[in-house]
Amino acid sequence: MKKIFKAELHHIKHFVFDVDGVMTDGTVSIDANGELIRTMNVKDGYALKVALQSGYGIGIITGGTNKAVKDRLKALGITDIFLGAHDKATVLKEYLEDYGINPEQTLYMGDDLPDLPAMQLCRLATCPQDAVPEIKEKADYVSHVHGGKGCVRDVIEQVLKVNGHWNNDSTITSA
Numbered sequence: 001m002k003k004i005f006k007a008e009l010h011h012i013k014h015f016v017f018d019v020d021g022v023m024t025d026g027t028v029s030i031d032a033n034g035e036l037i038r039t040m041n042v043k044d045g046y047a048l049k050v051a052l053q054s055g056y057g058i059g060i061i062t063g064g065t066n067k068a069v070k071d072r073l074k075a076l077g078i079t080d081i082f083l084g085a086h087d088k089a090t091v092l093k094e095y096l097e098d099y100g101i102n103p104e105q106t107l108y109m110g111d112d113l114p115d116l117p118a119m120q121l122c123r124l125a126t127c128p129q130d131a132v133p134e135i136k137e138k139a140d141y142v143s144h145v146h147g148g149k150g151c152v153r154d155v156i157e158q159v160l161k162v163n164g165h166w167n168n169d170s171t172i173t174s175a
Contacts, residue, residue: 005141008124009162013105015051016092016118017152019062019069021111022128025148036066039148045076047153047160052077054165056156059095061085063114089117096121109155111135111147126155 020026023044029037052058059080060073066083073081080099085091088110096103108115108122111131116138119125127139128147136142143151160166 003124003140005124006158006162008140009159011105011123012056012107012159012163014057014059014101014107015156015159016059016061016095016106016108016122018088018110018112018115019060020064021131021147022109023060023148023152025146026111026130027148035068036064038064038066038069040069040072041148041150041153043150044152045072047156048076048078050166051156051160054160056160056165057099057101059092059101061088061091061095061118063088086114088114089121092118092121107155107159109143109152127151 017023023040024038031037048058058078060078061082063086064083070081070083080095082091082095103121104123106122107124107126108119109126110119111128113132113134116135119138124141125139126141126143127135128143128145128151130146143154145151145154157166
């Protein structure tokens with residue numbers, strides 16, 4: 001039986017996100033030098049910064065290995081970034097244990113089959129609107145927004161609003 005998403009939001013203190021298909025639309029462009037290029041949404045970036053500045057934890061677990069993605073996330077203030085993670089559940093378990101993070105206070109957002117075992121370890125499993133059917137079926141919440149188009153902001157904003165941490169504070173710089 002699925003959890004009632006809105007009723008669970010007040011428990012969340014930590015977010016874990018996949019990158020490709022969640023923070024990006026899943027499209028990969030290749031430049032003349034063979035470098036893979038991804039596009040990320042600044043609205044997601046802003047929400048990530050607000051969450052960090054409000055005391056929430058953020059972890060990134062991705063199968064990708066692109067240094068530019070890591071640099072972008074670090075520029076937002078995210079330090080817990082795990083690249084090349086093909087067994088996301090094992091990486092997530094180790095991350096939660098190493099940092100003493102309670103899985104019952106954690107929301108995970110993924111979009112494809114490699115995310116499923118990790119999603120099932122957290123209190124709330126979420127996904128973008130354009131996630132694969134198997135993920136949408138198991139998710140506690142399916143965002144109305146597609147991957148790379150603001151789905152990260154959608155879940156962060158909802159959690160922060162429920163907990164009284166979302167505002168229009170202009171002291172937070174753009175993402």
